[in-house]
Amino acid sequence: MTTARKLDIGVLKRLTIRCISETGWFDTDTVFGDIREAGGAETDQYAIPWPPLGTLHADNAAGFSALLEAEQIDGSVRRLLFDTGWNPAWMDRRFAEEGIDRLLREGEIEALIISHEHFDHFWGIGSTLKHCPGITVYVPEGFHEAGFDLIRQQGHTGSVVTVAADQPQILFRGLALVSFSMNTLLKVGGENVLYAHLHDRGIAMVTGCGHGGVLNLLDYARQHFVGGERIHALYGGLHIAPLDDWDEARDHIINGLRGYHIDKLACNHCTGRTAVEKMLEIGLPVQRGTARNGSQTDLFLGNGDVLELG
Ligand SMILES: [Fe+2]
Ligand SMILES: [Fe+2]
Numbered sequence: 607m608t609t610a611r612k613l614d615i616g617v618l619k620r621l622t623i624r625c626i627s628e629t630g631w632f633d634t635d636t637v638f639g640d641i642r643e644a645g646g647a648e649t650d651q652y653a654i655p656w657p658p659l660g661t662l663h664a665d666n667a668a669g670f671s672a673l674l675e676a677e678q679i680d681g682s683v684r685r686l687l688f689d690t691g692w693n694p695a696w697m698d699r700r701f702a703e704e705g706i707d708r709l710l711r712e713g714e715i716e717a718l719i720i721s722h723e724h725f726d727h728f729w730g731i732g733s734t735l736k737h738c739p740g741i742t743v744y745v746p747e748g749f750h751e752a753g754f755d756l757i758r759q760q761g762h763t764g765s766v767v768t769v770a771a772d773q774p775q776i777l778f779r780g781l782a783l784v785s786f787s788m789n790t791l792l793k794v795g796g797e798n799v800l801y802a803h804l805h806d807r808g809i810a811m812v813t814g815c816g817h818g819g820v821l822n823l824l825d826y827a828r829q830h831f832v833g834g835e836r837i838h839a840l841y842g843g844l845h846i847a848p849l850d851d852w853d854e855a856r857d858h859i860i861n862g863l864r865g866y867h868i869d870k871l872a873c874n875h876c877t878g879r880t881a882v883e884k885m886l887e888i889g890l891p892v893q894r895g896t897a898r899n900g901s902q903t904d905l906f907l908g909n910g911d912v913l914e915l916g
Contacts, residue, residue, distance in 0.1 A: 615776050615801065620915065622915070625672055649793070672689065674687075687717070692728075723750065724815065769784075771786065772786070799813050808838035
């Protein structure tokens with residue numbers, strides 16, 4: 607594909623990503639026990655009475671959410687919330703500790719991007735809407751009616767935008783949103799991924815779980831965006847070994863990442879500790895965290911840690 611056919615999304619001067627929470631839950635055995643009990647991996651997630659639908663193992667529930675602060679070339683700053691976590695009690699606490707509640711109330715965050723419908727990224731939407739009920743919400747193609755119902759039930763008064771698969775939307779200069787078709791655990795389909803183009807640096811990719819496969823998602827940037835031949839950074843869950851099991855296919859992914867010459871690899875959440883240890887072993891530039899605010903390891907960027915790009 608020639609450069610002329612690639613999409614120019616514009617450039618950003620700077621992008622700051624604040625990890626509000628990457629802890630989907632505290633104990634993996636408990637979550638997967640709940641899923642087994644409900645009927646297994648093919649169960650409809652809305653049949654499981656986790657918060658806010660019920661109180662099942664509420665203390666185990668946390669959630670994934672990040673604040674993106676993008677500085678444009680003219681100096682103006684745009685903010686987005688990327689996912690809204692799971693347990694409202696946990697998200698309320700983390701939003702207060704990071705000042706997200708105030709930013710929402712003051713209208714300083716222009717949209718909530720839902721990466722995908724999984725409970726740990728989306729069910730905590732009440733914690734966002736209680737401060738800013740009119741916020742524009744983006745969901746990927748494939749969202750279920752029960753998901754739209756939850757948004758309404760939690761008090762949303764604004765517009766909901768369903769992002770059509772494989773049709774990049776430029777949210778503002780330097781930042782594009784792409785919805786990918788995929789089907790995964792608990793009948794969830796479709797995932798939104800953000801791509802920022804940083805001036806003189808290259809592309810930064812932001813994922814919730816990266817269920818579409820990190821190498822595929824990076825290749826998308828290479829093939830479709832001006833500047834995509836340079837991947838500067840990556841933030842979010844990469845779903846390589848969330849249960850820390852290992853096989854050759856996973857080695858192939860880790861080794862494949864080397865070929866992109868990424869400058870900053872800020873993977874966390876469902877990437878898996880074993881996967882991150884292996885990345886460090888082969889010298890990939892994993893951004894280490896501080897293991898605060900409920901994050902259980904300093905191997906990768908955790909709750910309250912910040913990634914500065916640009
Ligand atoms: Fe997740
Ligand atoms: Fe997920």
